[in-house]
Amino acid sequence: MADATFHVSIITPDGTVYDAESTMLIVTTQTGELGLMADHLPLIAALKIGELKVLHADTGDHDTFVAVNGGYVKFNGKDAEIIADSAELQANIDVQRAQNAKERAEQSIKHAREVNDPDELSRAQVHLARAVNRLRVSNER
Amino acid sequence: MPASLAAVKRRLESTRSTRQITTAMQMVSTAKLNQVQNHTKTYQVYADEVKAILASLVKSHIATLKNKESTEKIAADIGSLFDERPVKKVGILVMTSDRGLVGSYNSNVIKSTLDMMKKNGLNKDNTVFLTIGKTGTEFFKKQGMNVVFEDTGVSDVPTYREVEGIVKKAVQMFEDHVYDQLYISYSHFVNRMVSHDRTELFLPISVKSLEEHEDARVKKAVTNDIESEYELEPGLIDMISSLVPQYANSLVYGAILDAKTSEHASSANAMKSASDNADDIISTLQLQYNRARQAAITTEITEITGGMTAQE
Numbered sequence: 001m002a003d004a005t006f007h008v009s010i011i012t013p014d015g016t017v018y019d020a021e022s023t024m025l026i027v028t029t030q031t032g033e034l035g036l037m038a039d040h041l042p043l044i045a046a047l048k049i050g051e052l053k054v055l056h057a058d059t060g061d062h063d064t065f066v067a068v069n070g071g072y073v074k075f076n077g078k079d080a081e082i083i084a085d086s087a088e089l090q091a092n093i094d095v096q097r098a099q100n101a102k103e104r105a106e107q108s109i110k111h112a113r114e115v116n117d118p119d120e121l122s123r124a125q126v127h128l129a130r131a132v133n134r135l136r137v138s139n140e141r
Numbered sequence: 142m143p144a145s146l147a148a149v150k151r152r153l154e155s156t157r158s159t160r161q162i163t164t165a166m167q168m169v170s171t172a173k174l175n176q177v178q179n180h181t182k183t184y185q186v187y188a189d190e191v192k193a194i195l196a197s198l199v200k201s202h203i204a205t206l207k208n209k210e211s212t213e214k215i216a217a218d219i220g221s222l223f224d225e226r227p228v229k230k231v232g233i234l235v236m237t238s239d240r241g242l243v244g245s246y247n248s249n250v251i252k253s254t255l256d257m258m259k260k261n262g263l264n265k266d267n268t269v270f271l272t273i274g275k276t277g278t279e280f281f282k283k284q285g286m287n288v289v290f291e292d293t294g295v296s297d298v299p300t301y302r303e304v305e306g307i308v309k310k311a312v313q314m315f316e317d318h319v320y321d322q323l324y325i326s327y328s329h330f331v332n333r334m335v336s337h338d339r340t341e342l343f344l345p346i347s348v349k350s351l352e353e354h355e356d357a358r359v360k361k362a363v364t365n366d367i368e369s370e371y372e373l374e375p376g377l378i379d380m381i382s383s384l385v386p387q388y389a390n391s392l393v394y395g396a397i398l399d400a401k402t403s404e405h406a407s408s409a410n411a412m413k414s415a416s417d418n419a420d421d422i423i424s425t426l427q428l429q430y431n432r433a434r435q436a437a438i439t440t441e442i443t444e445i446t447g448g449m450t451a452q453e
């Protein structure tokens with residue numbers, strides 16, 4: 001039996017990044033990975049900086065990988081909306097930029113440790129997590 | 142006719158070419174205005190969504206506090222951005238343009254900022270400035286104000302990714318107690334002819350306005366509050382505290398977009414009135430030119446006929 005599909009859209013301040021049907025959605029929430037299928041209980045979950053997978057078993061299309069920076073997912077059983085301040089499809093990730101960001105973040109972590117600045121450290125760690133996440137998503141197959 | 146033919150012709154030509162430039166600039170500004178308006182539309186979808194959810198969750202959180210404690214209690218629970226602490230320092234984010242040729246856009250924003258400072262008894266000792274745009278930065282520096290953050294060169298249609306640094310910085314400084322209140326002074330776009338300059342309090346976030354927003358939504362949509370409809374992962378309080386920064390960022394970004402929209406509208410208007418003025422001048426000069434030419438011809442004919450009479 002073909003799996004039931006539901007609608008997935010990813011909304012950011014710079015517009016709707018993704019908008020299509022899917023059979024299963026896998027998100028990284030703050031408490032761990034979470035898979036959503038059609039008619040799942042209505043749910044709102046806060047997301048971590050992480051990977052988001054949209055599976056298309058029904059059409060046999062390739063799965064879609066997205067790098068999401070926080071935000072949350074709101075799912076009512078038929079429509080899943082991901083509201084995040086930024087999200088990039090695998091194809092749109094600027095690998096070079098992410099690589100540079102990663103190096104920059106590593107340097108400022110080192111610097112923050114030297115001068116003992118907890119604020120700078122935590123900010124740099126967020127930057128690092130984002131960069132690493134982008135790089136990881138860009139390498140998914 | 143006092144004006145010489147050649148002088149009038151020169152002025153006429155120079156006014157014509159100025160008019161050409163201002164018309165072109167008007168079209169450019171109108172195009173940019175359209176772009177930024179489209180972008181604002183997509184942003185609005187996002188902002189409304191975030192606000193609706195946060196408002197609903199905050200409302201249910203308040204309902205769970207049985208003996209309605211003060212808002213300070215709420216703040217302590219769900220995040221420092223609600224924190225209404227004694228105001229020792231005020232931060233003002235002023236949005237002006239980098240370029241000129243935008244009519245009274247910049248001077249209005251600056252005036253509204255100064256009015257607000259006067260009204261609230263603010264001076265350079267208890268105010269810090271964050272400025273976006275060259276005009277504002279230069280003005281407040283010249284006044285000897287404490288400009289802690291400045292940025293120029295924000296593009297004509299700023300994406301969230303581009304201005305994320307500015308947005309987060311403004312929110313971060315509030316959390317780091319650089320200031321205890323954040324005002325944003327900008328020009329709010331109403332329509333293509335009208336903008337309102339305002340200086341508004343953005344941080345701390347007002348719990349009351351969120352409550353009102355939620356009340357209005359429930360009244361309109363006849364839906365339940367989000368908490369009873371959806372399962373929350375993680376719990377209510379954690380959810381709110383992770384949403385609050387996202388909401389604050391979206392507010393500041395919204396103000397930046399609004400200001401840019403207004404800037405383009407104001408520039409288009411300024412260029413339109415410049416072109417209209419040029420049209421007026423051209424028609425006056427054209428009249429003068431025709432008269433001067435006619436006078437020259439008349440003189441010439443008089444001379445010729447004069448010469449003829451003399452020969453007879």
